[in-house]
């Protein structure tokens with residue numbers, strides 16, 4: 304089946320957390336699909352470099368430095384748009400892998416802030432513009448951690464469950480409006496930063512996550528599923544897409560070759 308060509312009113316796609324990993328890969332793929340991409344992240348230098356790369360390749364891309372947890376800044380950002388077609392809520396991440404008994408409440412708070420309230424902030428701020436496009440798509444990049452727990456994951460798992468609930472509830476609440484809500488839940492994805500951030504920059508601990516796993520997903524694999532879901536015809540709503548590497552049967556069942 305051929306991908307739907309974005310309509311004139313739906314051509315802007317905002318991607319949060321676009322400075323690296325899944326966000327950057329998604330921005331690239333949506334630009335390829337014909338969207339005018341707006342890259343947001345805290346690290347201005349990175350999104351500016353990516354916007355330049357995309358523009359040089361003949362795409363339309365702009366960069367806007369944004370911390371999704373800063374509601375005032377998010378509201379100001381949203382004033383730039385009368386209509387947008389797509390919002391990809393990708394900003395977020397994991398901090399720590401401690402058991403509940405010893406987990407750091409501050410890390411739990413920060414994960415809730417970025418993953419859940421960040422998604423809430425940007426979605427609330429841009430919902431009028433998505434609705435005004437008469438063909439809007441909200442993507443929530445959650446995680447398989449939003450659907451089942453694992454030992455040492457509770458803080459992240461709790462935040463991702465909340466993000467999943469946000470997506471599900473929003474879909475119920477706005478049914479009948481011209482906006483669909485798509486949740487993409489990736490499993491094990493090897494990106495340059497996810498595990499490194501989780502383990503506070505400890506490269507050895509980060510590498511252990513993927514130890515012996517033949518082919519963890521890449522950021523491109525996930526971006527591919529996002530771009531596929533977003534480019535389905537408007538009446539098709541991919542509610543939830545769970546994507547894992549073949550070697551991962553569940554959050555706790557991973558095949559390792561050594």
Ligand code: 8X3
Pocket residue numbers: 445446447448456459489490491492554
């Ligand atoms: C990433 C998946 O297994 O590290 O969102 O929680 S996991």
